[in-house]
Amino acid sequence: xxxxxxxxxxxxxxxxxxxxxxxxxxxxxxxxxxxxxxxxxxxxxxxxxxxxxxxxxxxxxxxxxxxxxxxxxxxxxxxxxxxxxxxxxxxxxxxxxxxxxxxxxxxxxxxxxxxxxxxxxxxxxxxxxxxxxxxxxxxxxxxxxxxxxxxxxxxxxxxxxxxxxxxxxxxxxxxxxxxxxxxxxxxxxxxxxxxxxxxxxxxxxxxxxxxxxxxxxxxxxxxxxxxxxxxxxxxxxxxxxxxxxxxxxxxxxxxxxxxxxxxxxxxxxxxxxxxxxxxxxxxxxxxxxxxxxxxxxxxxxxxxxxxxxxxxxxxxxxxxxxxxxxxxxxxxxxxxxxxxxxxxxxxxxxxxxxxxxxxxxxxxxxxxxxxxxxxxxxxxxxxxxxxxxxxxxxxxxxxxxxxxxxxxxxx
Amino acid sequence: xxxxxxxxxxxxxxxxxxxxxxxxxxxxxxxxxxxxxxxxxxxxxxxxxxxxxxxxxxxxxxxxxxxxxxxxxxxxxxxxxxxxxxxxxxxxxxxxxxxxxxxxxxxxxxxxxxxxxxxxxxxxxxxxxxxxxxxxxxxxxxxxxxxxxxxxxxxxxxxxxxxxxxxxxxxxxxxxxxxxxxxxxxxxxxxxxxxxxxxxxxxxxxxxxxxxxxxxxxxxxxxxxxxxxxxxxxxxxxxxxxxxxxx
Numbered sequence: 001x002x003x004x005x006x007x008x009x010x011x012x013x014x015x016x017x018x019x020x021x022x023x024x025x026x027x028x029x030x031x032x033x034x035x036x037x038x039x040x041x042x043x044x045x046x047x048x049x050x051x052x053x054x055x056x057x058x059x060x061x062x063x064x065x066x067x068x069x070x071x072x073x074x075x076x077x078x079x080x081x082x083x084x085x086x087x088x089x090x091x092x093x094x095x096x097x098x099x100x101x102x103x104x105x106x107x108x109x110x111x112x113x114x115x116x117x118x119x120x121x122x123x124x125x126x127x128x129x130x131x132x133x134x135x136x137x138x139x140x141x142x143x144x145x146x147x148x149x150x151x152x153x154x155x156x157x158x159x160x161x162x163x164x165x166x167x168x169x170x171x172x173x174x175x176x177x178x179x180x181x182x183x184x185x186x187x188x189x190x191x192x193x194x195x196x197x198x199x200x201x202x203x204x205x206x207x208x209x210x211x212x213x214x215x216x217x218x219x220x221x222x223x224x225x226x227x228x229x230x231x232x233x234x235x236x237x238x239x240x241x242x243x244x245x246x247x248x249x250x251x252x253x254x255x256x257x258x259x260x261x262x263x264x265x266x267x268x269x270x271x272x273x274x275x276x277x278x279x280x281x282x283x284x285x286x287x288x289x290x291x292x293x294x295x296x297x298x299x300x301x302x303x304x305x306x307x308x309x310x311x312x313x314x315x316x317x318x319x320x321x322x323x324x325x326x327x328x329x330x331x332x333x334x335x336x337x338x339x340x341x342x343x344x345x346x347x348x349x350x351x352x353x354x355x356x357x358x359x360x361x362x363x364x365x366x367x368x369x370x371x372x373x374x375x376x377x378x379x380x381x382x383x384x385x386x387x388x389x390x391x392x393x394x395x396x397x398x399x400x401x402x403x404x405x406x407x408x409x410x411x
Numbered sequence: 412x413x414x415x416x417x418x419x420x421x422x423x424x425x426x427x428x429x430x431x432x433x434x435x436x437x438x439x440x441x442x443x444x445x446x447x448x449x450x451x452x453x454x455x456x457x458x459x460x461x462x463x464x465x466x467x468x469x470x471x472x473x474x475x476x477x478x479x480x481x482x483x484x485x486x487x488x489x490x491x492x493x494x495x496x497x498x499x500x501x502x503x504x505x506x507x508x509x510x511x512x513x514x515x516x517x518x519x520x521x522x523x524x525x526x527x528x529x530x531x532x533x534x535x536x537x538x539x540x541x542x543x544x545x546x547x548x549x550x551x552x553x554x555x556x557x558x559x560x561x562x563x564x565x566x567x568x569x570x571x572x573x574x575x576x577x578x579x580x581x582x583x584x585x586x587x588x589x590x591x592x593x594x595x596x597x598x599x600x601x602x603x604x605x606x607x608x609x610x611x612x613x614x615x616x617x618x619x620x621x622x623x624x625x626x627x628x629x630x631x632x633x634x635x636x637x638x639x640x641x642x643x644x645x646x647x648x649x650x651x652x653x654x655x656x657x658x
Contacts, residue, residue: 003619004619007619011623011626011627012626015628031574031575032572032573032575032576034571034572036539036568040536040539040540041641042540043540043624043642043650044638044641045624045627045628045638046625046633046634046635046638047628047629047630047632047634047637048634048635048636048640049628050641051624051627052540054623090619093616093619094616094620094623096546096576097543097545097551097616098540098542098544098553099620101540135572254629254631254632268631362516
């Protein structure tokens, strides 16, 4: 098959992986290419997602038969495999024209996990060593790969990820019989551990190449298996804590196969649920929330009508109103309508004078929501306990179209 | 009272500021030489002296911070009408207030300049991604049509990124280009006689990109509105992936 045909097949096979960020790696520079700390988006595809990296599979010729996956062995689809040189050259040609910020190097399992890893390492080596490519490389660790290969790939990549996809071992056993919790978590733990070790090593003044400088990420599918949001969010929390993950991506499952264990092919992907999970994830990472505060065994799923922060606020009337002129940063961050940036601005602006409502608007606070939860100098805001009315007032309008607006996710 | 003119460069503008401080006179308006001159005003032209400009730059930064100087520079590159006077007033305020001036977000003199500067910085970031090069006879050529005069703001990025190449970034609206060769880029006047022909090889790589662009979209999640929100139509002109299909 020619490169054009392969590219179509192998982009098709990789597109359900939602991660596309090119951020977190600063100062890498080669003969061709450099990285930018904040990441750069190069285009936006017809689904509105940003295109930053050339996201393809090295091969879609999989020996695994995971029921949820387009590339599963039993699927009747065209198969293709790049050669390492072909993919490296394609990357360079696209990079020089500024189409892309780098390569997202992933693959189905061809032969064995280690055989596949060897091909990925070869591709990355051609890029880094022959082309002296300084752009971004996001490399996928194949479940079950051996530590030595992970170690080699990690020295060539900016970011690595192992996708968990299914949030529980039960689902994994049912839908991905050749994978196991262990074959996924072991590479993750290895990468996390090595990143940590390297960081300490470099801090102590010793030099050496960086290992996965932009950190590690993973992806969880939403709606393919029966786990509730509480299970998913607690899993993410654990991953951030124990493996130091940079990001957990959530992907609303798009049915690709007829299978009694999976949603029927015509089922719409749960986009709104995905959106709420991202909002809850943000609360964990930037707002000091714990998974147990957002959800509980009694209320295991996120309310689709409310963003999770507003949901928490309505359930905790005693916490409010928050006095923006006196409260701590942590308290201010709990107010719906106040983001991390506005909170920081409030803290700096209130040193000058007592803030009133107009000041808050100027600082970028979304007063439409915040006004029910704060007090300030003018303090002329409706008192908090307005009960059910308030809930109705703050609920998002039912989405008019099913293509709900997506969060911007590059980071 | 007079309208002052300068050569249109930031260095020229700095010299104009110096002149104004020296004479203790404020311009009634500031125009770029070559722009239509109003008939009723007397005009005064300030010549550009690069060395003087450099010392004005240092003096301003020392008096009110590099941050304010940079905000003014970015606004100077914007497409805002009467941007020169806006930046002049902003610098004048900062000269008396010092670095604190940057925090006065409620003051119109500060807000206008900061907003214009932010727009320029946003557009610069967008084009770091949206600029598209084509290989034409050993040179990478990228035409674009930015609103702000961002050539000098994007050139450094590509000098780092494509250091081993020869490239031209062409602002087709202003007929100017940054030309990079042997580790140095320079901005100069530039024109092409219409669209440049692409080689077979170039067409091929473009087709690969277009194929990738369409294959990577998830059809069940189609969202044209979101796409346009991030990538407005005004930027499509030079994007191969938005090229209408060939006949």
